[in-house]
Amino acid sequence: MSDHPRPPTEEPRLTTRRPARSRPRHPLHVVAAMPLALAGLLALLVSGNALRPFDRIATVDGKMASKSDYFKDPEVRRLLLKHGIRVDIHRLGSRGIATQSLRDMDVVFPSGQPAATLIKKRQQRTPKTARPFVTPLVLGTFRDxxxxxxxxGVARPQRAPGGAETLYYDLDMRKFMQLIRDEKTWNGIDFTAHSRRSNAGRVLVRTSSVCESNAAGTYLSILAFVQNGNQAPGTERRNRPVRRITGDPVLDVATEVKPLINLQGMAADEQADSYFSDEGEAIAPVSLIYEHQFLKHQVDHQEKRGEQDSSRVLLYxxxxxxxxxxxxxLDDDGDRLTDLMETDDDLRRRAIELGFRVRFSGEDGTSEQLNAYLREHEVQVPTPNPDQTKVDAPDLDALERIINHVGSCPPPGQEGPR
Structure with missing residues (x-):
């Protein structure tokens, strides 16, 4: 046994810690964003779109020609989605739509009445239709x-406000056709007197394919109407003396106008893409387009650059x-889209913004709505030509015969040469 006493045993110490701060249940950035999220939710509830992600979106398949530009527009797409509709576009020339299969399509949107008439004749039911807007056929060219x-002496400038250079000219088609028939060149009619450049090429209009395109077919109708003494071929009086070439009055006119149209056009209504490109003037001095394409270009140019595109002008x-x-x-989904195009104010308003003359209360009303929009965006308003002669298109059978004769078109349902 040891004589040394044991050291006293220390009592165990109880160590206490301060209670840790409780972590917030949500990260700070989430808390900060909550007012914005609530505001967005309220906006969706007010607009009626809160449940839109859960709605059924109907995809409407459509064969469309140049007016597919309308349905490609982002604002039009947004407006249609509000109604649960998405349009899937299959691009084709108007006459191609009329002559090829429409299987699995919900709607078709040809650019003019001849193709529309052909399509409706092929349907087993009476289809719902809408004619939401109109647009004149025009020739896009350049100022020189x-x-x-x-x-x-072939064109006349329209008067521009304030004495500015005009964007629009009225074209005498009879005199213009004579330049083409006489194989005149641009230099041959003194182009060099109005430009620092030279062009020994022939006076011609670059068109799309008459076998597929409404624009080219309509231009051909203008040529045939003028060639036939301002009468639609096939409507002549029987006792009227006419020049006989083939023995068939309709084919006689087709034979006479065939040399006047440039058949090296593109497969569909795509001339505007070339005309508005940077190389447009080098591609063709005169191109067949629609008025709405030119007006939309001018509005966009004014918004981006603060001025009109004065180098490009229109011939009416x-x-x-x-x-x-x-x-x-062609079916129920197509009916929904057709009904909307007839009734929706926002869709009609957007058509005006894209340069169309929208149907409201007759043709006068359509033009005034568009004119007001152009003035608001500081774009010159075109004025009606004092000569209001309107082309009467040949009846469907006569027009088909003229188109086939001029374009040497392949049988319906077959693609022509590229």
Whole structure:
């Protein structure tokens, strides 16, 4: 046993810690964003779109020609989605739509009445249709060429406000056709007197394919109407003396106008893409387009650059042709889209913003709505030609015969040469 006493045993110490701060249940950035999220939710509830992600979106398949530009527009797509509709576009020329299979399509949207009539004749039921807007057929050119035509006595400038350079010219089609028939060149009608450049090429209009395109077919109708003494081929009085070439009055006119149309056009209504490109003037001095394409370009140019595109101008043919695109439904989903195009104010308003003359209360009303929009955006308003002669298109059978004769078109359902 040891004589040394044991050291006293220390009592165990109880260590206490301060209670840790309780972590917030939500990260700070989430808390900060909550007012914005609530505001967005309220906006969706007020607009009626809160349940839109759970709605059924119907995809409407449609074969469309140049007026597919309307349904490609982002604002039009947004407006249609509000109604649960998405449009899937299959691009094809108007006459191609009329002559090829429409299987699995919900709607078709040819750019003019001849193709629309062909399509409706093929349907087993009476389809719902809508003609939401109209647009004139025009010739897009460049200022030096327009000035050359004015000096040659073929065109007349429309008056611009404030004495500015005009964007629009009225074109005498009979005199213009004579330039083409006589194989005149641009230099041959003194182009060099109005430009620092030279162009020894022939005076021609670059068109799309007459076998597929409403624009080219309508232009052909203008040529045939003028060639036939301002009468639609096939409507002549029987005792009227006419020049006989083939023994068939309709084919006689087709034979006479065939040399006047440039058949090296593109497969569908795509001339506007070339005309508005940076190389447009090098591609073709004169291109067949629609008025709405030119007006939309001018509004966009004004918004981006604060001025009109004064290098590009329009020739309004006289006599004139007004194209009437028709949306034709083929089933129930197509009916929904057709009904909307007839009734929705926002869709009609957007059509005006895209340069169309929208149907409200007759043709006068359509033009005034568009004119007001152009003035608001500081774009010159086109004025009606004092000569209001309108082209009477041949009946469907006569027009088909003229198109086939001029274009040497393949049988319906077959693609032509590329």
């Amino acid at each position: 060429y327009a000035r050359t035509l004015v000096a040659a 043919p006289s006599p004139h042709a007004l194209t009437e695109p028709e949306l034709i439904s």
